[in-house]
Amino acid sequence: MATRTERRVSWGIGGLGALVAVAAAYALFGVPVSSPLAAAVRSLAAVAGATVAAGAWLVATERVPVQPTLQVAAGPGALAGAALAMSGDGLPTWVQxxxxxxxxxxxLGFAVVLASVGSDNA
Structure with missing residues (x-):
């Protein structure tokens, strides 16, 4: 069962995942894309952001256990966001x-989850 703090962290991660998904969707559809590679990176970032948001929502509503979903969601979300930022030529400041x-x-969330798993195993 998730504690109150774990649920709050999950809602926060879900919000950030939704923000990355919205920013990636805006970058994909609102800003002209110069190459198919940039379009692929932005599409992947939108999907990863939505996955992070959905995974965190499942944790916050206690439909799945806490740690496995956060481990799976936090890392890919961070990598997708980094990929989007690196392909951010001509994107508005708010997106970046x-x-x-x-x-x-x-x-940070990924590091905290790994640290907590490490302390559980010790």
């Missing part, structure tokens, strides 16, 4: 800032 926050929070 939102993705930067999502990446930082994803990496």
């Amino acid at each position: 800032a939102g993705v930067g926050v999502g990446v930082a929070a994803g990496v």
